Amino acid sequence: MPKQNAFYAQSGGVTAVINASACGVIETARRHRSRIGRLYAGRNGILGALDEELIDTGRETAQAIAALRHTPGGAFGSARYKLKSLEQNRAEYERLIAVFRAHDIGYFFYNGGGDSADTCLKVSQLGRTLGYPITAIHVPKTVDNDLPITDCCPGFGSVAKYVAVSTREAALDVASMAKTSTRVFILEVMGRHAGWIAAAAGLAGQGAGEPPHIILFPEVPFDRAAFLARVQACVARYEYCVIVVSEGVRNPDGRFLADAGTTDAFGHKQLGGVAAVVADLVRSELKLKYHYAIADYLQRSARHIASKVDVEQAYAVGRAAVELALGGENAVMPTIVRKSDKPYRWGIGTAPLARVANREKMMPRHFITADGFGITAAARRYLAPLVRGEAYPPYRDGLPDYVRLRNVPVPKKLPPQG
Amino acid sequence: MPKQNAFYAQSGGVTAVINASACGVIETARRHRSRIGRLYAGRNGILGALDEELIDTGRETAQAIAALRHTPGGAFGSARYKLKSLEQNRAEYERLIAVFRAHDIGYFFYNGGGDSADTCLKVSQLGRTLGYPITAIHVPKTVDNDLPITDCCPGFGSVAKYVAVSTREAALDVASMAKTSTRVFILEVMGRHAGWIAAAAGLAGQGAGEPPHIILFPEVPFDRAAFLARVQACVARYEYCVIVVSEGVRNPDGRFLADAGTTDAFGHKQLGGVAAVVADLVRSELKLKYHYAIADYLQRSARHIASKVDVEQAYAVGRAAVELALGGENAVMPTIVRKSDKPYRWGIGTAPLARVANREKMMPRHFITADGFGITAAARRYLAPLVRGEAYPPYRDGLPDYVRLRNVPVPKKLPPQG
Numbered sequence: 140m141p142k143q144n145a146f147y148a149q150s151g152g153v154t155a156v157i158n159a160s161a162c163g164v165i166e167t168a169r170r171h172r173s174r175i176g177r178l179y180a181g182r183n184g185i186l187g188a189l190d191e192e193l194i195d196t197g198r199e200t201a202q203a204i205a206a207l208r209h210t211p212g213g214a215f216g217s218a219r220y221k222l223k224s225l226e227q228n229r230a231e232y233e234r235l236i237a238v239f240r241a242h243d244i245g246y247f248f249y250n251g252g253g254d255s256a257d258t259c260l261k262v263s264q265l266g267r268t269l270g271y272p273i274t275a276i277h278v279p280k281t282v283d284n285d286l287p288i289t290d291c292c293p294g295f296g297s298v299a300k301y302v303a304v305s306t307r308e309a310a311l312d313v314a315s316m317a318k319t320s321t322r323v324f325i326l327e328v329m330g331r332h333a334g335w336i337a338a339a340a341g342l343a344g345q346g347a348g349e350p351p352h353i354i355l356f357p358e359v360p361f362d363r364a365a366f367l368a369r370v371q372a373c374v375a376r377y378e379y380c381v382i383v384v385s386e387g388v389r390n391p392d393g394r395f396l397a398d399a400g401t402t403d404a405f406g407h408k409q410l411g412g413v414a415a416v417v418a419d420l421v422r423s424e425l426k427l428k429y430h431y432a433i434a435d436y437l438q439r440s441a442r443h444i445a446s447k448v449d450v451e452q453a454y455a456v457g458r459a460a461v462e463l464a465l466g467g468e469n470a471v472m473p474t475i476v477r478k479s480d481k482p483y484r485w486g487i488g489t490a491p492l493a494r495v496a497n498r499e500k501m502m503p504r505h506f507i508t509a510d511g512f513g514i515t516a517a518a519r520r521y522l523a524p525l526v527r528g529e530a531y532p533p534y535r536d537g538l539p540d541y542v543r544l545r546n547v548p549v550p551k552k553l554p555p556q557g
Numbered sequence: 558m559p560k561q562n563a564f565y566a567q568s569g570g571v572t573a574v575i576n577a578s579a580c581g582v583i584e585t586a587r588r589h590r591s592r593i594g595r596l597y598a599g600r601n602g603i604l605g606a607l608d609e610e611l612i613d614t615g616r617e618t619a620q621a622i623a624a625l626r627h628t629p630g631g632a633f634g635s636a637r638y639k640l641k642s643l644e645q646n647r648a649e650y651e652r653l654i655a656v657f658r659a660h661d662i663g664y665f666f667y668n669g670g671g672d673s674a675d676t677c678l679k680v681s682q683l684g685r686t687l688g689y690p691i692t693a694i695h696v697p698k699t700v701d702n703d704l705p706i707t708d709c710c711p712g713f714g715s716v717a718k719y720v721a722v723s724t725r726e727a728a729l730d731v732a733s734m735a736k737t738s739t740r741v742f743i744l745e746v747m748g749r750h751a752g753w754i755a756a757a758a759g760l761a762g763q764g765a766g767e768p769p770h771i772i773l774f775p776e777v778p779f780d781r782a783a784f785l786a787r788v789q790a791c792v793a794r795y796e797y798c799v800i801v802v803s804e805g806v807r808n809p810d811g812r813f814l815a816d817a818g819t820t821d822a823f824g825h826k827q828l829g830g831v832a833a834v835v836a837d838l839v840r841s842e843l844k845l846k847y848h849y850a851i852a853d854y855l856q857r858s859a860r861h862i863a864s865k866v867d868v869e870q871a872y873a874v875g876r877a878a879v880e881l882a883l884g885g886e887n888a889v890m891p892t893i894v895r896k897s898d899k900p901y902r903w904g905i906g907t908a909p910l911a912r913v914a915n916r917e918k919m920m921p922r923h924f925i926t927a928d929g930f931g932i933t934a935a936a937r938r939y940l941a942p943l944v945r946g947e948a949y950p951p952y953r954d955g956l957p958d959y960v961r962l963r964n965v966p967v968p969k970k971l972p973p974q975g
Contacts, residue, residue, distance in 0.1 A: 183736040183737065184736075184737075186736060210729070211726050211730065212732060212733045213734075216732075216735075217734060300956075304957060305855050307956060307957065308629050308858035308859055308860060308957070309853075309855055312858040313854065314634075315630045315631030315633075315635045316570070316571065319638055324854060342955075415833070430853050431853060432853035432854060433849065435727075435848050435850035435851075436739075436850060437723050437852070440726035523955070526955035528955060531947070531949070537760075537864065538718075538761070539726070541729060
């Protein structure tokens with residue numbers, strides 16, 4: 140196979156460890172210079188390819204690339220942008236090919252979630268559909284943990300750890316204050332359709348009665364009366380109640396409990412503020428003093444408390460993506476394969492993108508307790524290994540020393556788009 | 558001086574390091590068994606004294622007490638409860654004395670903020686006012702950093718570090734998403750009257766233009782037009798805008814921007830939700846996509862990212878309180894004395910409680926930039942040393958291994974109160 144250049148892009152919401160995957164891709168590509176020439180990153184994800192805004196990762200020092208492993212966010216910029224079908228927007232694909240051809244790009248590494256896997260699949264078919272053969276490998280990433288086939292998704296373990304740690308800490312605070320002040324504490328976490336993140340908060344408590352006392356999952360229709368009765372019983376018994384609520388909780392009629400009415404670029408509804416809705420219910424119906432926190436971006440950018448397992452897996456899928464490409468694979472995604480729970484052992488597998496794209500993995504119903512408010516032993520068995528280990532970033536003057544790349548642009552070769 | 562028992566209580570909102578002060582008090586008292594007999598802690602703060610609900614700290618192992626140093630929240634329970642004046646509620650003071658006398662308590666260590674310093678002062682005067690001589694030492698604690706005389710307050714440095722780290726991390730996230738998604742990110746932090754915590758977020762950025770781009774302080778009346786213009790200019794220049802808003806920000810007419818209309822036990826207004834107010838303004842006036850986080854209790858319980866300097870100072874004031882008591886002092890509070898900024902050197906001083914009680918230290922106006930939206934070099938010089946150093950708790954199975962004390966009750970000697 141002749142030497143060709145490669146393109147790497149980040150897609151969708153970023154995570155605390157997506158740059159660790161970038162690090163895996165870049166460091167591995169650098170070890171195969173005879174096969175992969177230059178590695179270009181898309182500025183702001185796939186838009187970088189469409190706009191011919193390429194970043195030359197070769198202009199970064201080995202030290203800067205290594206620092207990606209401990210730096211959150213998307214070092215090259217990400218994008219919420221989904222390619223339409225070939226029939227709907229053939230011009231877009233032709234533009235992609237023009238840019239790829241101009242820069243001799245033969246490898247496409249796309250780091251994202253389910254929507255991105257679909258884009259990656261379409262790119263992998265450009266040889267067949269538009270006569271530009273290219274190797275496209277998807278690098279899994281999503282805090283939502285909702286990609287199929289892979290046992291877990293890089294990005295999730297660190298959010299899980301953040302949420303579990305924060306719940307444990309805030310619960311100690313509320314417990315100390317409950318006698319004369321706050322009785323009910325509510326933490327709102329991400330998870331539009333699947334309750335994986337909310338479930339992870341359950342790791343904060345170990346024995347019966349330990350907080351969080353109530354978890355509200357998107358999978359369980361919100362039962363107002365049962366919820367209020369549970370809060371009341373909890374306060375009566377423990378003096379306080381810690382609630383973790385997923386942004387995606389729905390009323391029995393299917394509407395989100397907190398529906399902001401706006402949508403993002405993928406057409407998903409933009410949510411937020413469910414904690415305030417729940418808090419208001421607690422106040423008005425139970426007359427209890429409450430506090431609430433909304434973790435929002437803090438949870439998915441909290442590299443300072445990342446899971447070591449997650450960082451290692453994020454790096455490993457980046458490295459595997461390059462190795463798969465060099466091994467002649469196309470249209471696949473490296474996966475995390477769990478070999479055993481205890482001790483936790485894992486390896487890398489592969490999944491065809493046709494079986495990954497646009498499919499959401501829901502949380503198994505048997506991970507949620509019968510009453511709908513907690514997690515089962517099976518859920519703990521699954522979740523516990525994913526938050527294991529600390530992988531602290533280096534600090535300077537008391538703050539994490541995160542890298543900012545130079546992001547040197549590659550000179551454009553094409554006329555600007557009309 | 559004959560050997561007497563001691564009473565220790567936590568008061569007001571708890572912090573990530575108030576237990577480190579408890580650890581300092583208890584370990585130091587244990588080293589002076591010839592002078593201090595038993596050390597009792599109040600269950601739920603001063604209420605433990607009024608209700609004769611005492612905890613025998615002597616029943617805890619040295620290991621458990623040492624673990625307080627890395628455990629957030631209030632290990633014995635805290636209370637928002639302010640003693641009225643002697644004239645207004647003489648019976649309450651007489652009850653206190655009855656409990657102190659029944660348990661031979663000659664030392665009173667009170668760990669709290671400004672309101673608590675007032676209570677501590679009143680207790681220190683019981684000898685003169687009601688004929689029960691007792692040594693009362695206040696142990697400073699408040700995330701608000703608003704106690705006078707002391708250079709800083711234990712508890713603040715860790716919130717400052719949490720807020721600065723979280724701002725830096727979330728800003729990297731938003732920066733990566735800005736091209737196609739979120740443009741404006743808002744982080745709501747604590748600080749009812751003083752903007753110390755909001756100011757600390759300013760440490761996240763180092764050069765010009767680095768986030769946070771806008772800080773909204775309680776000290777600066779909210780100028781809607783200037784704020785919106787700044788957000789717009791920021792997005793035009795950097796593609797995104799990171800805003801840190803203090804819960805205590807007020808309109809020019811003096812009303813809180815987010816006034817929930819409820820009050821706590823001290824008669825302070827309970828605030829919350831200012832981030833939503835600011836976000837709504839950004840959406841309606843500028844049509845920009847936003848996200849917001851509310852740190853709430855997470856910020857003050859985040860022992861996992863505590864400042865090492867803060868942990869050391871919290872321990873030191875606990876230890877100093879006992880040493881001051883044994884040295885014959887009364888009605889004083891150990892303070893943090895700054896000896897130099899760079900290198901940061903500090904020591905312990907003392908302040909008379911009469912000069913501490915009920916006085917709030919505001920942030921100096923020269924800590925805020927002329928435009929009212931940022932911090933000055935002077936503020937950085939003051940704040941930077943306080944977040945320095947990491948003091949990670951031990952972890953077990955991926956989560957911080959925080960201690961729960963046995964909290965063995967001391968048998969009651971008095972009939973229950975009527």
